[in-house]
Amino acid sequence: MPGFSFETAERTHVGCVRKLNEDRVLSRPEVGLWAVADGMGGHQAGDLASSMIVDALSSIELLGTGYAFLDEVQESVQRVNRTLVSHARLSRPGTVIGSTLVALLIYDGHFACLWAGDSRVYLLRDGRLNQITRDHSMVQELIDSGALQRADAPYYGRSNVITRAVGVNDRLALDIASGPIQEGDVFLLCSDGLTGMMDDDEIEAVLKARTADDAADHLLKVTLDRGAKDNVSLVLVHVEPSVDDTLRTARRTLLA
Numbered sequence: 141m142p143g144f145s146f147e148t149a150e151r152t153h154v155g156c157v158r159k160l161n162e163d164r165v166l167s168r169p170e171v172g173l174w175a176v177a178d179g180m181g182g183h184q185a186g187d188l189a190s191s192m193i194v195d196a197l198s199s200i201e202l203l204g205t206g207y208a209f210l211d212e213v214q215e216s217v218q219r220v221n222r223t224l225v226s227h228a229r230l231s232r233p234g235t236v237i238g239s240t241l242v243a244l245l246i247y248d249g250h251f252a253c254l255w256a257g258d259s260r261v262y263l264l265r266d267g268r269l270n271q272i273t274r275d276h277s278m279v280q281e282l283i284d285s286g287a288l289q290r291a292d293a294p295y296y297g298r299s300n301v302i303t304r305a306v307g308v309n310d311r312l313a314l315d316i317a318s319g320p321i322q323e324g325d326v327f328l329l330c331s332d333g334l335t336g337m338m339d340d341d342e343i344e345a346v347l348k349a350r351t352a353d354d355a356a357d358h359l360l361k362v363t364l365d366r367g368a369k370d371n372v373s374l375v376l377v378h379v380e381p382s383v384d385d386t387l388r389t390a391r392r393t394l395l396a
């Protein structure tokens with residue numbers, strides 16, 4: 141099994157309209173863990189929710205197996221969920237202190253994404269961009285039921301209504317998607333502040349042509365140039381051969 145290394149870039153910006161950035165990003169290439177959380181609730185509550193998630197994921201240690209790693213991430217998120225739900229109960233009735241979450245874990249040649257809400261993970265592989273996550277949103281439910289055409293989704297008025305989030309219910313179901321990684325893979329984690337301003341084809345074109353840092357700058361710039369109505373956050377992870385493997389190959393080539 142060849143080793144992999146990761147070139148990563150992350151950006152988070154308040155946007156052009158909002159006063160507060162309630163998004164949070166996490167990038168821990170040394171552990172193989174990245175995340176985007178998009179908080180909601182106003183009065184600093186959304187800010188609190190997304191910060192608590194990212195703080196919890198910041199303290200996870202590298203564990204012995206992929207399953208243990210995934211379990212630990214899930215348990216951390218569930219703990220935050222319980223804390224937020226009880227916090228909201230002690231507040232004014234109707235108070236919501238919630239956040240979306242997308243997390244990407246990479247361990248021993250495999251990835252796992254877990255998520256709640258409408259933040260997304262995309263994978264660019266072999267020149268094609270695919271959305272790995274499936275939004276927990278009103279729009280996605282209407283598309284699934286056949287009541288709304290995907291092409292009409294950008295014009296649907298309640299595009300920001302989500303159907304699942306961390307901190308909203310006692311029971312939180314996190315969806316999970318997983319698979320093997322390969323050299324050249326590019327993962328993009330992002331909040332709806334990006335996907336609300338750029339479509340998938342545009343994002344694909346940017347990811348294909350640029351390094352992680354360059355692509356991150358460009359995606360943020362386009363979003364801001366178009367008036368970024370929401371906070372915008374993104375994390376890019378380029379999967380590359382490990383430095384050790386590259387040196388070994390080079391040495392073999394020299395000796396040959």
Ligand SMILES: [Mn+2]
Pocket residue numbers: 178331332333370371
């Ligand atoms: Mn948002």
